[in-house]
Amino acid sequence: DAKTTQPPSMDCAEGRAANLPCNHSTISGNEYVYWYRQIHSQGPQYIIHGLKNNETNEMASLIITEDRKSSTLILPHATLRDTAVYYCIVRVAVGGSQGNLIFGKGTKLSVKP
């Protein structure tokens, strides 16, 4: 079972920042937080991941709380093409479950014009 909790759906206005929350209160010290998204009828796309520190790349920013029990994915300027299901996944860094990704239901983000 997925170890994360996400809202089932969110709306965002085009051009605005999209902030997608994720709760992972049982995360272990050796588990990373990964974010993927799946645009309709496409394969999941890797977005970003982090362990403790906040991370930023060309797609998004990841803010992880100090206690690591929750995180937020930020898309700074959402476009219509960002409409997708976003998955927050905790994944062991070494050993354990051999690194599988266990997908939950994710958050369906709808970016509206």
Add this chain to the structure above:
Amino acid sequence: NAGVMQNPRHLVRRRGQEARLRCSPMKGHSHVYWYRQLPEEGLKFMVYLQKENIIDESGMPKERFSAEFPKEGPSILRIQQVVRGDSAAYFCASSPKGSGNTIYFGEGSWLTVV
């Protein structure tokens, strides 16, 4: 998603036939994962392989399904005697090694059983 190649992208099989789905991992990746997505449902892990070795097949149905990743060539997901319930999108993913390295997905193979 660039780099993980799956074929065929779409496959139609009659009930009772066999389906073979192929996956070529990204260059330099030695680990392959297969996931299944039934219509309107989430992604479910099936199997995790490295070359010539199955690491974790806890998500594979007990019958009719098998997977391999030979020393040479692509990984193959094989479904024997397909039934209508096998109709789904099958996604392959790869990583350089298991834990701790980012997993990248292909665009999927859509199997339709008629």
